[in-house]
Amino acid sequence: MAFLLKKHKVQTIRSELFQYLKQIFLILFLIFVTGTIFYLKTVQWVTQEKQQLFLLNDFYSNLNEEHRLLYQYVLQKNSLSYQSLKNHTDLLDRDICDLYRFHIQTAFQREIEDLSGILENYYLKIEEIRIAVLEKEETSSLNQKFYESNELYIRMQGTYQNLYQMLLQYQQSQEEIFQRNLIFFFAILCLDLFCCILYIFFCLKNIEFRIVKPIQDLTSTVKHMDLDQLELIDVSGSFHASNEEIKILLSGFDTMVKRLKLQVEERIEYISAQLKLKEQELTISKIRAQLKHSQLKNLQMQINPHFLFNTLNMISQSAYMENDFTTLKLLKTTASLLRYTLDYSNKAVTLEHEIEMLGNYITLQEERFGNRIQFKFYLDECFHQVLIPNLILQPLVENSIMHGVGMYLEGGKIFIQTIYDPDHHQGIIRIADNGEGISPEKLETVIERMKSSTEATGKIGLSNVYLRLQLFFNQKAKIEIASIPKEQTSISIIIPVEENVLCIKS
Amino acid sequence: MFSDKMKYLKLILCFLTALLFLSSFIVFGDMSSDFSSDTYEKRFTLIAPLQWVPVGQGILDADAVFHTNTKLIGSDTLDPDQQAEEINAAVLSGVDGIITSGTSTSENLCEAIQNASDHGIPVVLIDSDLPNSSRNVYIGSNNYQMGVLSAQSMIQETKKDLFVGIIISDLENPNQKQRILGFLDEISQYDTIQVVEILECHSNQLEILEKVPKLLTEFSQINALYLAEAFTSVVVGDIIKDRYSSLDLTIVATDDTDTIRQHILDGTYLSSTAQSPYDEGYLSVQTLYQMTGNQPVDEYIYTDIFSITQENLNHFPQLSYEEQLWHFY
Incomplete structure (x- = not known):
């Protein structure tokens, strides 16, 4: 019974099935043993009851025989009949001894003892008769003694009847108790068997619930498994599994799915990285092609600027000779601008240098536009030592003049502003004008064209600036264009600034 | 789940x-049987009226204490010849002791007691004594003292002159004789009380029903009754309640039964002088046990007597009795 109630910690399928089988077998075995004990005891009890009745009847018949033999002895008075009588006495003694062993009731026992006492007196009377026979007493005396023995015999008969009645009553009461107990026993037996069947049913249900169903669910999951929906699979969380082996199986399946999912993700990432890399390589190759094209163009242009340089010097000497100092100034500015272009072509310059060169360009434009356009500088020089590609500001100012304020007869303004953003370690170079502005649709087209145009167009325009910046700052530079039509347009170049180039002046 | x-x-x-x-x-x-594995050492036999359940209870309790076995043999009628025959049968069975009652001075009964004595079987008489028989011990109440106690109970409780009618079962019964003697001796000391008539009813209900009304009619001055015997005490109360409830009768009964207690409770009886039959049963077994063990015992062993009244009724709770196996004769 303790085995049934014991808790089993390790729950393998085999041990679980074996455990159920053992429990059911043990209970059925106990029921079988109980039934067998009950049957054997019933048989023993019935046999004992029969034996008791037989023994009592046996005693009675022996008693009658004893008295008959005594009567025969009194009549015959010979030793042979006495011997028969004496031999029979032993049977009576044996019966009394057997009756003593009945042990059914104290009153019954007492009755047997009384019977035994009377029997002792009866034997004494037989002895008296024997002596009377031996001494050849008168018949009347012998008859008197036989009469007295007869009284004892009658009393023993009475006691026998008492005993018989007591035994029957006892057996009857025992049978009543037995019937009652039998009903009780069978009621419990039926209840026990019913519970046993119920338990077997629950065992089967449990096996189905704990072992069969998880496996069925797992099979179904495997059947309908989709690589795109691997993240939805969680068998150990979704399926109930109390069995250790099933738990291991489900958790193993989950681990396998997770690994698979991871591998798929890694593969996808790898492929997308490859694609991105190819795209970047393509972009770089395009930029390089454009750069080569620019370099070629620069080389071509280097021939003309030298000629132009010589020409400008000749003109400036002529202007000097004629005291035309304005033309002289313009020519010097143009020459310096041209020299900057030639000297620093495809080279990195400091922002300070670039702005200085821009100043030359603006001097030329001021001469050109007079008061129609005002140029204003707002500079944060702390990051002006940062290196940038040359000639990235001049095209932007040129754009502002050409597309912004160039058509104004007066009131045109162009702002050149540099700002350092310490939070993001960025430098912002903004060229703004109060020109015609750009409509949102056009602005979107311009930005798109700027970013997508990777081919060398031969123009040193916005796309060229953008591409050079991207190439120079390794895709870390940005150009932002904002415009309010009829009001203003601003172009901001945002470049990364390392701390080591920062200086205190501003 | x-x-x-x-x-x-x-x-x-x-x-x-x-x-x-x-x-x-x-x-x-x-x-399993009620057979006791504790084997008893002595076998005794009680031959007595079937109504003696309290005696039987005392015997059963004593049997348990002294490891003896006493066979209870009883009869509805107190036939001394049958009683004698049962005593002789017990002698033939070779019992170790006999307990019976000297309810009659019958010759057969005395001879049976003598027969037992001849076979070396001790005989204890309870309740009623036969002093002239060969019995060894008498255990019972002192009947003379019961009479005295009854008289005292009657005198102490009343202040008026009393004319007493005594009702008994058998004038020859030595117990009742002793009770009447004690009663008479006690009242002789007082002038205010005198016995008018002694009526014998032989423990017969019909006889009681006939004679008691006659007594009360013939002796109209009777204002007190002494019921000197148990059966009479049970029956007379109902007659008084049915027919003579208007009379101011002072009645003293004998014995302690449910009916007598009820008569005391409803005021029909003033009191009842009772003995302890349980003690008689218990002491009889104890005495026989001692005798068979060759220990000295007293020839007369008196049990307690007491007077039950309305006031002290609850001081004498009635015993509860176990199931007893009585053999009829």
């Missing part, structure tokens, strides 16, 4: 299986 149900089911199953297993033994254990 299943495991919880299974846990409870398993517990029930274990319990039922254990119960079933035990029941296979209990079924037969319940049928």
